[in-house]
Amino acid sequence: MSLAAEAFVSQIAAAEPWPENATLYQPLKEDQILLSDSASSLAVQTFLRMCGLPVEVSCRANAEYMSPSGKVPFIHVGNQVVSELGPIVQFTKAKGHALSDGLDDVQRAEMKAYMELVNNMLLTAELYIQWCDDSTSAEISRPRYSSPYSWPLNHVLAYQKQWEVRRKMNAIGWSGKSLEQVYEDVSQCCQALSQRLGTQPFFFNKQPTELDALVFGHLFTILTTQLTNDELAEKVKSYTNLLSFCHRIEQTYFKEPEREGQSSRHSKGALP
Amino acid sequence: MAAPSELFCWKSGLGLPSVNTDCLIVLVVQFESKHRHMLASLEHRSKFTRFRTPGEAPQKYNADYDLSAKEGADTLAFISLLEERLLPALIYALWIDPKNYVEVTRRWHGENMSFPFNFFLPGRMQNRQLERLRLIRGNDTLEAGEETEKELYHDALECLNLLSQRLGSNKFFFGDSPSSLDAYVFGHIAPLLKIRLPNCRLQQSLKNLDNLNTFCSNILNLYFPSESDEGSSHPVSGVQQSDDADNQPYKRRKQLLSVLVAVAAMLSYALLTGIVAIEHVHEEPVGRTSLRGSSHDEEEEV
Numbered sequence: 001m002s003l004a005a006e007a008f009v010s011q012i013a014a015a016e017p018w019p020e021n022a023t024l025y026q027p028l029k030e031d032q033i034l035l036s037d038s039a040s041s042l043a044v045q046t047f048l049r050m051c052g053l054p055v056e057v058s059c060r061a062n063a064e065y066m067s068p069s070g071k072v073p074f075i076h077v078g079n080q081v082v083s084e085l086g087p088i089v090q091f092t093k094a095k096g097h098a099l100s101d102g103l104d105d106v107q108r109a110e111m112k113a114y115m116e117l118v119n120n121m122l123l124t125a126e127l128y129i130q131w132c133d134d135s136t137s138a139e140i141s142r143p144r145y146s147s148p149y150s151w152p153l154n155h156v157l158a159y160q161k162q163w164e165v166r167r168k169m170n171a172i173g174w175s176g177k178s179l180e181q182v183y184e185d186v187s188q189c190c191q192a193l194s195q196r197l198g199t200q201p202f203f204f205n206k207q208p209t210e211l212d213a214l215v216f217g218h219l220f221t222i223l224t225t226q227l228t229n230d231e232l233a234e235k236v237k238s239y240t241n242l243l244s245f246c247h248r249i250e251q252t253y254f255k256e257p258e259r260e261g262q263s264s265r266h267s268k269g270a271l272p
Numbered sequence: 273m274a275a276p277s278e279l280f281c282w283k284s285g286l287g288l289p290s291v292n293t294d295c296l297i298v299l300v301v302q303f304e305s306k307h308r309h310m311l312a313s314l315e316h317r318s319k320f321t322r323f324r325t326p327g328e329a330p331q332k333y334n335a336d337y338d339l340s341a342k343e344g345a346d347t348l349a350f351i352s353l354l355e356e357r358l359l360p361a362l363i364y365a366l367w368i369d370p371k372n373y374v375e376v377t378r379r380w381h382g383e384n385m386s387f388p389f390n391f392f393l394p395g396r397m398q399n400r401q402l403e404r405l406r407l408i409r410g411n412d413t414l415e416a417g418e419e420t421e422k423e424l425y426h427d428a429l430e431c432l433n434l435l436s437q438r439l440g441s442n443k444f445f446f447g448d449s450p451s452s453l454d455a456y457v458f459g460h461i462a463p464l465l466k467i468r469l470p471n472c473r474l475q476q477s478l479k480n481l482d483n484l485n486t487f488c489s490n491i492l493n494l495y496f497p498s499e500s501d502e503g504s505s506h507p508v509s510g511v512q513q514s515d516d517a518d519n520q521p522y523k524r525r526k527q528l529l530s531v532l533v534a535v536a537a538m539l540s541y542a543l544l545t546g547i548v549a550i551e552h553v554h555e556e557p558v559g560r561t562s563l564r565g566s567s568h569d570e571e572e573e574v
Binding site for chain 1 (some may be wrong): 341342344345346348349351352354355356357403404407410433434435437438440
């Protein structure tokens with residue numbers, strides 16, 4: 001979002017309270033959504049639950065195209081549409097709900113840095129594994145991504161998306177990496193997160209912040225999603241404090257018996 | 273005994289030991305690393321400075337042996353922050369902003385590359401940087417302009433403020449000895465601080481963050497004392513003067529050459545089309561010439 005648009009949205013946001021009919025849009029849960037989008041969506045849902053804001057999850061095949069920035073998930077609140085976790089956090093802050101107000105400047109700097117770490121390493125690794133690894137791309141990503149469409153549109157869209165992601169990987173220097181190196185990067189990232197978390201219940205103080213939501217979204221999705229092999233999940237599982245962190249957040253915020261969003265053919269349903 | 277390894281870096285210029293961010297980072301890590309290697313020889317090529325190091329190639333995190341686990345984690349996090357927020361603004365300021373690109377970046381690369389590369393390589397590098405910026409930001413229609421600049425610089429300023437808050441009044445990010453995070457931050461901030469860009473609001477904002485300025489100067493003084501001496505003399509002479517002084521000999525030479533070429537072209541055109549003709553007069557002994565000359569004249573008149 002451009003600066004002017006952001007300021008405008010914040011101003012309008014501050015005027016109204018959070019409505020009851022807020023909706024979050026994501027791709028189809030059963031057949032279409034991929035690992036990276038599912039992780040981002042879960043992160044936003046967790047954040048909103050942590051703030052105590054009600055939101056209804058709606059699955060649409062063209063969610064990606066409806067989104068103002070082209071990325072999912074996005075929320076429709078009142079007469080505004082906001083996509084991606086960063087802008088959504090600012091939007092809710094303008095409405096008077098914030099999780100990170102209790103942090104001092106140094107902690108806020110660290111929080112932002114760790115959020116960038118997750119985006120830079122975990123999200124990029126997920127995208128790499130989905131689209132740059134030939135077997136995963138052919139068996140899982142392309143079929144799932146294009147499942148709502150008929151021939152020949154499904155082939156066109158799938159290959160177009162793959163080409164886009166590969167170009168991006170090239171630009172940031174990841175195209176030269178092998179799958180093993182990517183798994184190693186994921187492991188390093190998890191190690192950093194594990195060391196930062198230590199034995200605390202959340203990353204900062206005793207209160208959760210958007211960083212906790214983001215980390216939970218990604219780690220939970222990695223642990224419960226079936227890919228061509230289990231190596232990614234194994235990397236995460238080797239850090240026990242991260243595993244118990246995920247359990248804790250799941251128990252606290254998603255403790256309905258019929259857990260929404262987590263049971264689908266793509267996901268294994270429960271945490272190991 | 274391992275074979276000597278070589279490190280190719282962009283050479284020094286514009287007041288820095290190297291004009292490229294990644295090269296700066298590697299250089300600083302190399303110097304910081306505990307298993308320091310002697311730099312046996314330094315060769316300056318047209319664009320590269322080659323460092324020869326006997327022994328193993330430097331490992332990425334050699335400088336981080338003293339860091340605790342948490343500090344190692346913080347390093348990774350802040351490096352990600354730098355690459356997501358500050359790097360796009362740096363690319364924009366050096367390569368995409370039209371005034372900066374033409375006056376500083378393209379000029380330096382053009383001057384430091386051999387013929388004929390200096391004609392097309394800077395342009396190609398600019399296209400590559402623009403595409404890289406577009407892909408990093410996820411915006412395919414990104415163009416040089418007021419709004420892009422504002423957005424990028426806003427993000428970068430936020431990042432710089434965060435770094436400044438994290439650094440506080442310490443000498444380095446983790447206590448008293450430098451680490452790889454210091455190298456990364458230096459590599460990204462030094463070009464913004466030291467290269468004089470005619471059109472960069474970010475530079476002005478950065479100069480207000482005193483602790484980052486001091487941090488940058490510290491590292492320059494510590495590891496690149498020769499560069500910091502050159503850099504410190506420049507501000508004394510003043511920006512415009514030093515620029516003119518550098519370009520003066522080139523400017524005169526270019527003017528002279530172009531005038532000569534123009535005169536030569538005009539002369540050859542004139543000769544070829546016959547506007548000007550050169551007659552070859554054969555010189556003979558004086559007496560005979562005059563008689564002959566006068567008899568010739570008489571004959572012709574008749």
